[in-house]
Amino acid sequence: MKSMRRNIARTLAVIAVVCAVSVAQVPSEKPSRTGPAHSTPKVSQPLPFQPGESLVYEVTFSKLIFSGIVGEIKVSVSKPADAASNLVEFKAEAVSRGLLPSLLGFKVKDTYTSMVNSIELGLDGFKRSIHEGKTHREQTTVINRATARVTYTERDLASPNSPPKVKEAATPEWVQDVLSAIYFVRTQKLDEGGVIAIPVSDGGDLYNIEVVVGKREELKLDLGKFKTTQLNAKVFGGRFLKRSGEMLVWMSDAPQRLIVRVRIKTAGATVTADLKRISYDGNGKASQPSR
Numbered sequence: 001m002k003s004m005r006r007n008i009a010r011t012l013a014v015i016a017v018v019c020a021v022s023v024a025q026v027p028s029e030k031p032s033r034t035g036p037a038h039s040t041p042k043v044s045q046p047l048p049f050q051p052g053e054s055l056v057y058e059v060t061f062s063k064l065i066f067s068g069i070v071g072e073i074k075v076s077v078s079k080p081a082d083a084a085s086n087l088v089e090f091k092a093e094a095v096s097r098g099l100l101p102s103l104l105g106f107k108v109k110d111t112y113t114s115m116v117n118s119i120e121l122g123l124d125g126f127k128r129s130i131h132e133g134k135t136h137r138e139q140t141t142v143i144n145r146a147t148a149r150v151t152y153t154e155r156d157l158a159s160p161n162s163p164p165k166v167k168e169a170a171t172p173e174w175v176q177d178v179l180s181a182i183y184f185v186r187t188q189k190l191d192e193g194g195v196i197a198i199p200v201s202d203g204g205d206l207y208n209i210e211v212v213v214g215k216r217e218e219l220k221l222d223l224g225k226f227k228t229t230q231l232n233a234k235v236f237g238g239r240f241l242k243r244s245g246e247m248l249v250w251m252s253d254a255p256q257r258l259i260v261r262v263r264i265k266t267a268g269a270t271v272t273a274d275l276k277r278i279s280y281d282g283n284g285k286a287s288q289p290s291r
Contacts, residue, residue, distance in 0.1 A: 069098030152204030
């Protein structure tokens with residue numbers, strides 16, 4: 001039972017990467033410490049997302065006789081309070097819910113925030129608040145783009161007297177985290193067979209992740225039918241996670257380029273996150289999505 005709780009909690013975190021949370025629980029053992037130089041990629045304007053966009057995903061889990069809803073993930077875009085700022089904020093909130101988490105006795109409530117440049121989506125920094133059962137941690141990353149250095153700080157909030165862990169290292173001037181990376185992919189041209197290379201900073205280390213563009217496919221969800229492009233996010237097998245597995249993402253072909261489904265298969269389990277709700281608060285220029 002304990003193993004099942006741990007497996008579901010970790011897999012919920014994995015699925016949240018692409019819906020926009022982290023997989024820091026099971027990182028690769030061999031990150032790229034320096035990595036190749038990365039030039040600033042082209043990002044088409046206007047962006048397919050605007051402040052005010054809010055997307056909610058329902059996460060389901062299945063393995064052997066166990067299946068059901070295990071969580072909900074909300075991702076949103078906002079503008080910092082400083083109106084003159086050229087930054088945009090991405091936020092993801094993942095919470096456990098449903099009968100299965102209650103029966104297995106685990107609770108997840110994680111929050112992730114990324115700050116990026118609104119012109120080329122280069123990362124300035126991000127913060128995670130991780131609250132999973134008795135685990136309560138805060139992780140902060142600051143990217144100094146002028147000096148190409150990253151500073152990572154982790155605090156164990158469950159043990160307030162413990163000193164923070166601090167790591168400083170070299171970083172590409174243009175880099176992403178696991179939350180901002182999915183918004184960056186939404187800005188890219190998707191040609192079947194193409195590969196999108198993304199340098200990702202996590203825990204002070206650099207990971208070079210690739211997203212392979214697949215075929216077009218029509219998906220039918222509760223929200224309706226969506227014409228999509230399937231993407232294969234290469235995060236398993238030591239690229240970002242040391243375990244084996246597969247992560248597929250379906251992105252709508254409409255101008256908003258919404259992520260409508262994420263599916264992960266790993267350790268004999270399948271986790272799926274489907275887009276359930278789309279809303280706009282009126283502060284941005286976003287409109288109701290096409291399908």
